[in-house]
Amino acid sequence: MNEKSVTQLRQGELATVVVLHGGCGFQRRLRSVGIKEGKTVRIVARHPFAGPLVVEVDGKQITIGRGMAQRITVVQEQ
């Protein structure tokens, strides 16, 4: 099992969320849009210059700033 931040994935790759590093508010915010432990995320877009990431969970897309995304740890699916 190879844990990494969701920001280290390339466009189009899939991974499973394992940990959300952050306070209550942070975890709640991510979970309330579907980014929860155990969910599969797909990287739709990865913007350069530390720009935002667009991830897809349960068929819905969400734009997340790079700093927040860095705190999402995933394991990559084979």
Add this chain to the structure above:
Amino acid sequence: MKTILLMGDPNVGKSVLFSRLTGVDVIASNYPGTTVDYSKGRITQRGETLEIVDAPGTYSLEPTNKAEEVAVSLLDKADVIVNVIDATSLERCLLLTVELLEKRKPVIVALNMWDEAQHLGIMINVRELESLLQVPLVPTVAITGEGVKELVQRLDEARISERPKLEGEEQTWTEVGHIVRKVQTVAHRHHTVMDRLADATVKPGTGLLAAAVILSALLSLVRVVGEGLIRYGVEPLFDFYRVPVTALSEWLGPGFLHDVLVGTLVGGQVDYVQSMGILTTGLFVPFGMVLPYIIAFYLALGLLEDTGYLPRLATVMDNVFHRLGMHGHGIIPVLLGLGCNVPGVLSARTMETRKQRFIASTLVSVTVPCMAQTAMIFGVLGHYGARFILLVYGTLAAVFVLLGLLLNRTTRGECPELFLDIPPYRRPSLLAITKKTWMRVRWFLSEAVPFLFRVCADLSGSFRDAPSERGQEGGNDLEL
């Protein structure tokens, strides 16, 4: 009178449902955060008058921005809550549902976008979900009105759920997970060509290209529609109107009343742009020059809003807007501000911090020309060539960027990152866009036009002493 509050996540269709229920028109679009304040309407059901309140969307009862604060603060006054949830994202909507049920107020759930869920292969067992939540649940399609009648009929069945109270957030999430697994089955779905195209509009390279193409296409649309309305609608009307107004001018003869109503004659004739009378320039500027472009702009904005493109544009523009002290969502106040600054500034409410709201509102009010100003800029500079128009817009854009950079450095406070839900693309309804355009145009007519009359009256009064001087200026304009 009982108060019924519509609550739910952002962009689940509360405003559309509100309009359906009450007949009160409110602006609804396909992006989260369209509603930033509440609206009220009334319905009569079985002889009883009920007040319906449309709240801004919120993901949970712990608000993260001003619009969400409004929603949560409305909760206390509500007698019944209609929790609107999106059938295509049941899991995330149920968090708020469970939180609302624990408020111990009568709740009824509207399972909206029912058609879209079925289309996506999402099956939800309505009876099972109803019995798990222990409150009535009605599948609805607010856009078409399906299920809305049943929702109204069952409003008085709304009841306080007797579910045991959950201990803490972890348990709430686990419970939501349980419910979803019990009631929902999702058919596997392959990515289609349309999905790939949709994805391309949020990717870095292709996204910028798409933004350039879409925005310039819309700009052309505004020009074509605006010019078309002027050429085939406004100009013939005002040519026709010249007859009575000239007759009036002759009948009045020179004097104060003539100056106020008709204004100064240019070369012995009424000049709609320069005469400055209430019945000449006072009518021509708002109706002949501004209104056609306002209509054109709001049609284009409606398209942009209802397709669901705006959050994608916000994503692509995020890098730029971050350097100006906002985040990508700042594009929405700017775009709305191009129509009218007031809704532009109001939409800054969906930004999280004071700093962002301050910068967004300042930049919009200082540097973003509203459609009336744009029409004037084109009207005044049009004869001199595109060069000068570009100069004006270039200056405004430069001030926008410089002021943004400066305010970002000097304003204290945080600049949180973009966190934005991207709705699916939807085919916009022409009827809905026409209706929305009419609502916005009506607002312009009732708020801005009386003001322009007043300005004309004041101007004709103050310029009365120097008509010859102004006549000369007019002459110069024509030569250039």
